[in-house]
Structure formats: structure tokens, C-alpha cells
């Protein structure tokens with residue numbers, strides 16, 4: 093949460109910072125600001141609101157922001173409401189800083205500052221960092237003042253600081269991401285590479301407790317022991333276009349339209365026509381160990397958790413071992429029972445989600461073999477696990493996750509077939525079927541788009557929805573309900589259809605439509621049709637997703653028939669579209685829904 097950027101080079105920093113902030117806006121968008129060093133001064137403009145509001149404030153303020161060294165921030169408020177005063181950068185006469193994370197001991201540090209007659213002017217935890225550096229600057233060089241301040245911090249942080257009297261940017265990282273982009277005569281800083289792909293494909297990924305000093309001619313990095321360390325640059329080739337809207341009105345609809353390609357990219361490079369899957373190296377875990385695994389624990393949050401739920405029966409079917417799927421924020425504080433032959437899998441689009449990351453750390457501490465399924469290259473979760481299978485979905489910008497979800501499914505299905513093969517199962521037919529999925533997804537997108545848009549028009553004024561499904565369609569119903577909540581702010585409950593009679597049926601009336609997700613596959617179909625009759629008997633409206641028409645539905649979204657195990661890839665698409673078009677009719681900010689941020693890096 094929160095996005096930070098920085099630039100030091102020969103060009104004017106302002107536009108580079110604003111571009112970077114726009115690209116990072118999905119990380120937080122309640123306030124924003126920049127600080128730029130000009131000659132021997134630091135000038136700061138900040139405001140409540142989005143980057144466009146910051147641009148207006150910059151024009152109105154007529155501040156001199158012509159320097160070539162600067163930092164910027166887009167905020168998702170944790171401590172202190174989203175006001176201009178609480179917006180970053182936080183600064184004194186001598187130093188200005190931006191921060192992503194939470195300083196857990198900020199109250200203690202406030203007391204330390206007070207005992208030195210220094211008082212805060214904002215409600216944030218972050219301001220203490222600027223004030224501490226400033227306090228130490230009275231006696232120490234900027235470098236030492238920075239080091240002394242960082243030493244006092246407890247919590248998570250990615251910090252960038254600029255100084256009135258130094259042509260340098262200083263960085264500190266712990267648990268929040270921070271990447272340095274390299275180009276001849278210029279150094280870029282950002283929370284993640286999406287802000288920098290326009291400028292470079294060479295990046296240094298800082299590690300926890302790293303500190304970096306950047307000048308025009310040098311980058312010096314100190315590790316957790318404050319010893320000089322070399323962090324090798326890595327090349328990440330994400331295309332510039334993939335992070336642009338490319339003619340679409342929103343990233344979300346662009347990303348739904350890209351789903352078939354995302355799945356194709358994810359599987360094609362790893363599967364051959366003969367049904368072989370090449371993920372040994374990425375998994376990075378001995379095959380003999382994989383043959384003997386006796387339990388798999390999957391941990392994730394939000395949409396990634398639902399991908400885990402979809403994969404559970406598939407993995408169980410092919411590996412023959414029990415698969416336990418847990419929510420990160422619950423798992424990390426639980427007392428799970430592990431054995432030596434357990435495999436732990438963390439799923440995360442961003443690779444940064446705090447609860448998933450900490451669960452992974454916990455599993456590693458318990459000595460488990462760990463695997464991650466991640467979209468963002470070189471992110472913390474990708475690097476922490478013994479192996480990582482990347483989803484090759486490209487940058488996902490919209491806060492509502494879509495193409496990452498289906499790509500996670502693709503990896504999980506590949507993994508199930510791969511492990512199945514190791515355990516002696518013949519999975520050739522399934523692999524051949526998986527290869528056909530991208531074109532079927534594209535067909536589903538094209539065939540359902542118009543119908544779903546019309547239905548969204550018809551239903552967008554309802555305030556409550558129920559989403560029901562059985563078997564593999566249960567997590568798909570949960571995901572459909574989550575999408576609707578996130579971007580339309582309409583209350584939606586996802587439930588296993590069979591549970592309806594145990595409570596949710598009390599919600600049914602003419603004002604609570606039900607989205608019933610049911611391929612024509614027994615035993616699920618008949619049972620779900622019975623649920624539909626029960627809903628009708630209580631005057632409930634029914635939107636049915638199925639490959640079979642039925643008179644009990646008020647409205648149908650027809651999906652082509654497909655093998656049961658692959659239905660999740662197709663059925664989720666109209667649900668994502670439904671949420672998208674409802675939010676569109678309601679006039680919401682679809683890519684940046686209120687209160688949310690794309691990467692939840694705090695607990």
C-alpha cells in the first residue's frame with residue numbers, strides 16, 4: 093500500500109515523478125505529493141486526492157519544481173486521515189521523506205522527539221522519520237543522520253529521503269518493496285517496476301534491512317549488518333503497452349479481455365504437445381520429495397485465496413493427498429500441524445501481501461518446503477519461497493484482480509497434472525484439454541460480453557445479491573460476489589448453493605436477485621435447479637449461468653459446455669464482466685475503488 097517514486101539524473105524530475113505516481117496509483121490514491129530539490133532548497137507540493145489533484149495543486153501553487161532530484165508518494169492512509177497535512181512527503185527545512193509501511197514504535201519515537209523539544213504537526217507515523225533525521229542532522233552528516241534514524245525504526249518501511257545540502261537520495265527498506273531502476277545517467281526509484289518500465293528494464297531489488305545511497309555517479313548499498321554489498325541488477329522485460337489502457341476505458345475491462353492471452357502465456361511456454369510439463373526448475377524442489385508429499389497447504393488472500401479453493405479438489409484428485417486452503421491472516425496466527433512431507437504453497441498476484449508473506453515465512457521457519465505462485469517478478473513472496481512459478485499475466489493494474497486469477501488457476505492445474513504424473517497418474521488428456529482453454533475463454537468473453545452488459549443495465553439498481561454455486565462453482569460464486577462488492581459497493585454474498593436453506597434463504601425476496609452458477613453436470617445441476625425453484629417460490633429473481641437453458645431463470649448467461657474440471661476458467665469471466673458493467677452504470681471509479689489498494693502490505 094502506498095506508492096513511492098524517486099528520480100536522480102539530468103532531466104527535470106517532476107514529470108518522471110508524476111508519471112511514476114500515476115502508474116503506482118493503484119497502490120493507494122487518497123492523497124499525493126512530491127518534493128524536489130532545487131539548488132539548495134527542497135520544495136514540496138502535496139494534496140488530498142489523486143494524482144490529477146496533485147497536478148492541479150502544482151500548477152496553482154506556482155512552486156519552483158524544476159530540479160533534477162526528487163521523490164513522490166501516493167498514499168493509502170493507515171495512521172491519520174487522508175488530508176493534505178497528512179499527505180507525504182513529510183519534511184523539515186533540511187530533509188524530506190516518503191514512506192510506505194507502518195512504523196510500529198512511532199509513539200515511543202514521538203516521546204523521544206518530545207524530550208528533545210520536537211513536536212509533530214501531522215497525525216501520521218511517518219513524520220517521526222523526517223523529524224528524527226532532522227534531529228540527528230544537528231550533529232551528524234546526512235548519511236549518518238539517516239543511518240541513526242533508521243536504526244530506531246521498528247515496523248515495515250520503504251523510505252526515500254532527499255536533503256537540502258546533498259545531491260543524493262537515501263533509501264531504506266524493510267518488508268515493504270523498493271526497487272532501483274538503472275539507466276545511463278539516471279537512477280529511478282519505485283515501489284514496484286510498473287512505475288519504471290517506461291524508462292528501463294534493469295532493476296536492483298533491495299532486500300530487507302538494506303540501505304542505499306544514490307548519487308549521480310554511484311549507488312552504494314549496505315546490508316542488514318551495515319556492510320557494503322553488491323546487489324546484481326536483473327532484467328525484467330514487461331512491455332510498456334501492457335501497463336497502458338490501450339484504447340480501453342478501464343484497466344479492468346482491458347485485463348478481462350486479456351485473460352485468454354494471460355492463460356495462454358502462462359501454460360504455453362511450459363507444456364508441449366506430447367503432454368510434458370516443464371516446471372521442474374521453477375519448482376526448485378527435489379522430485380523424490382514431491383513424489384512423497386502427504387499434504388499440501390495453500391495460503392493466500394482475497395481472489396488468490398479463491399484460486400486456491402478452486403484448485404483444492406483438482407490437486408486432491410491428481411495427487412491423492414489432502415489439500416488445506418487457508419486465508420493468510422488466519423493461518424499466520426494458527427497452530428497448524430505439519431509433517432516433514434508437507435508442501436506449502438503461497439499464491440499472490442502482487443507477491444507483497446503481508447499476511448501471505450508472513451504465512452510463508454512461518455512455514456519456512458517450520459522447515460516446510462515452499463512454493464509460490466506469483467505474478468510480479470522478483471517480489472518478496474517470489475523470492476522467499478524455495479521455488480516460484482510465475483503467472484505470466486503481465487502487469488495487472490486494476491485493483492480488482494481478474495487476469496491474475498485465471499493465470500493462477502492455470503499454474504495450479506499444471507501443478508496438479510505435473511504432481512499427478514510424478515505420482516504415477518496419466519494426465520496427458522488433461523494437459524491436452526488445458527491447452528485448448530485459452531481459445532474457449534476468448535469465445536466466452538466475446539459471446540457473453542453483450543448479454544452481461546444488458547443484464548448489468550437491468551440489475552444495477554439492486555442493493556443486495558446472492559451468488560450460489562456447488563462444487564467448483566462455489567469458489568467461483570465467492571469470487572463473483574467479491575468482484576461485485578469491490579467495485580460496485582453493492583452487498584453480495586457468495587455461498588455454497590446447498591447452504592442456502594441453512595440461512596441465506598431468509599434474504600430472498602423480489603429485491604435480492606440470485607446469481608446461480610451451474611454447468612449442466614450432475615449431481616450439481618439438478619440440485620441447483622431445485623435451489624432455483626425454492627428461490628422462485630419466494631419471489632426471488634434468478635440470473636443463471638449455465639450451458640443449459642431453463643425456464644426457472646429470469647435471465648440466462650449461456651456458457652459453452654466444457655469438461656467439468658475446466659468450468660472455472662469460463663464461468664468466472666461473465667461474473668467479472670457483470671461486476672464491471674454494474675460499476676460502470678453506477679459511475680464508480682472502477683480501477684481504483686474506494687478504500688482499497690492493490691497490494692495489501694499491512695496487516
Ligand code: M6R
Nearest residue numbers: 394395396440441442445492493
Ligand atoms: O496480490 P495478492 O494476490 O496477494 O492480493 C490478494 C488480495 O488482496 C486481492 O486478491 C484482492 O482480494 C483483490 N482486490 C481482489 O480483486
